[in-house]
């Protein structure tokens with residue numbers, strides 16, 4: 018089994034906020050990411066596809082198609098956007114890195130032409146990254 022990865026980057030704004038909590042609780046739980054005037058992160062996304070080598074092409078997946086699929090289904094919806102307000106697949110979801118990684122998984126899982134989506138890894142800061150591998 019091979020694991021083939023494509024890395025993409027995007028910049029996006031967000032605010033972590035749950036209307037179930039009081040203002041004080043929101044501040045305590047979400048800290049800096051609760052800033053009511055938004056703030057941004059430079060995210061790095063890694064998409065990993067698992068599969069066998071196609072003997073005719075020598076590829077598991079043609080990375081130019083994987084790049085295109087990620088760009089169309091994810092990057093153009095998140096890059097330089099407000100994740101709370103502008104990203105259709107994040108509507109009504111608290112945009113933590115965990116939730117963003119999970120939502121990106123569901124944007125991609127049925128669109129991989131060869132091999133299978135194996136992992137979505139999202140780096141929110143240099144030291145904090147999150148990985149989703151499906152249910």
Ligand code: NI
Nearest residue numbers: 031049050058
């Ligand atoms: Ni944040």
